[in-house]
Amino acid sequence: MKRILIIWGGGRARGNTIQLAEAFAKGAKEAGNEVEIVSLMKKEVKGCLGCNACRYGKPCIQKDAFNDLVPKIKEADCIVFASPLYFWTLSSRIKAFIERFYCIAEEDENPPLGRYEKYPVKDCALLMTSADNFFWTFEQAVSYYRFALIQYIGFHDKGMLLAGGCGDTNGKPQIEKTEYLEKAYEFGKSIYME
Numbered sequence: 001m002k003r004i005l006i007i008w009g010g011g012r013a014r015g016n017t018i019q020l021a022e023a024f025a026k027g028a029k030e031a032g033n034e035v036e037i038v039s040l041m042k043k044e045v046k047g048c049l050g051c052n053a054c055r056y057g058k059p060c061i062q063k064d065a066f067n068d069l070v071p072k073i074k075e076a077d078c079i080v081f082a083s084p085l086y087f088w089t090l091s092s093r094i095k096a097f098i099e100r101f102y103c104i105a106e107e108d109e110n111p112p113l114g115r116y117e118k119y120p121v122k123d124c125a126l127l128m129t130s131a132d133n134f135f136w137t138f139e140q141a142v143s144y145y146r147f148a149l150i151q152y153i154g155f156h157d158k159g160m161l162l163a164g165g166c167g168d169t170n171g172k173p174q175i176e177k178t179e180y181l182e183k184a185y186e187f188g189k190s191i192y193m194e
Contacts, residue, residue, distance in 0.1 A: 002192050004028050005076035006037040006127075009083045009094035013041070016129035016166040016175040021082040023181040024127055024161070027188030035188075037082075038069065040093035045069070047096040054103035056117075066100045073104065078123035078158060078191070081145070085130035088140045098148055115152060124155040125191065126162075127184065129175060133164030161187050 006025060010017035018039075025035045043065035054060045059067055073079065083094045090098075105117035126145045130137050142160065149155045161184055167174030175181060 002033045002077040002123075003075055004033050004035045004078045004080060004191075005072055006035065006080040006082055007040065007094065007097055008037055009040045009081070009091040009097065010129075011041065011084070011091070011093075012173065014173065015084065016163065016173040017082050017084045017127070019173065019175050020127050020129055020161070020163055020180060020184045021080070023184035024080065024082075024188035027185040028191060029188075031189045031192065033192060036072070038072070040097060043069065045093065045097045045100060047092075048099035048102050056105070056107045058103070060100060060103040066097070066103075069097075070104060073101075073122075074120055076122060078125065079155070080125045080127060081149075082127040083129075083141070085128055085132070085138065085141060088137075089144055090128075090141050095144075101153060112154075115154070119153045119155075122155045123158045124149050125158040125187075126160040128161070129163045129166045129180075131165070131167055131169045137164050138162045158191050159187065 006021050008018055008021050021037055025037055028035045045066045046062055046064050081094055083090045101119060105119055108118040111117060128138060128141060150157050163180035166178060
């Protein structure tokens with residue numbers, strides 16, 4: 001059994017992204033994993049101030065929900081980032097959450113190329129939804145995910161599900177008309193297949 005923490009950074013309570021995250025969670029639970037979905041709509045996480053007050057073992061000085069989420073982050077085996085596509089990248093809620101990882105970094109006297117510190121070793125995955133479905137729709141989001149989380153922080157990528165073509169941004173969610181809910185369920189079910 002693995003502990004999977006899903007961080008949902010969408011803005012619609014019953015939108016495409018939460019439906020995708022719930023389908024993933026259902027599959028992961030059925031496979032015997034412990035799964036929790038955290039809504040960044042309900043738990044406000046502000047962006048990093050860059051003040052450096054938190055360096056190496058000290059908590060962030062901001063008094064918001066991130067400090068309460070640190071134990072969940074540290075206990076999780078896998079963090080799944082669930083975001084709608086906003087302006088061709090991850091939502092600002094998800095980006096603010098990622099920025100705040102700065103306060104859980106530890107000193108590293110010999111960091112790998114491009115890093116300044118070390119982070120807890122975690123698996124991660126990306127779930128995204130979008131109205132558009134061009135060949136380049138998720139390019140910037142995927143680049144950010146790969147660079148910030150995989151290459152810089154050093155998480156281990158367990159995969160991505162990029163659900164494009166989920167309906168008009170001005171209309172109701174239409175993910176149920178696509179194959180993506182089934183794909184998310186299967187992704188969740190198989191993420192830790194032995």
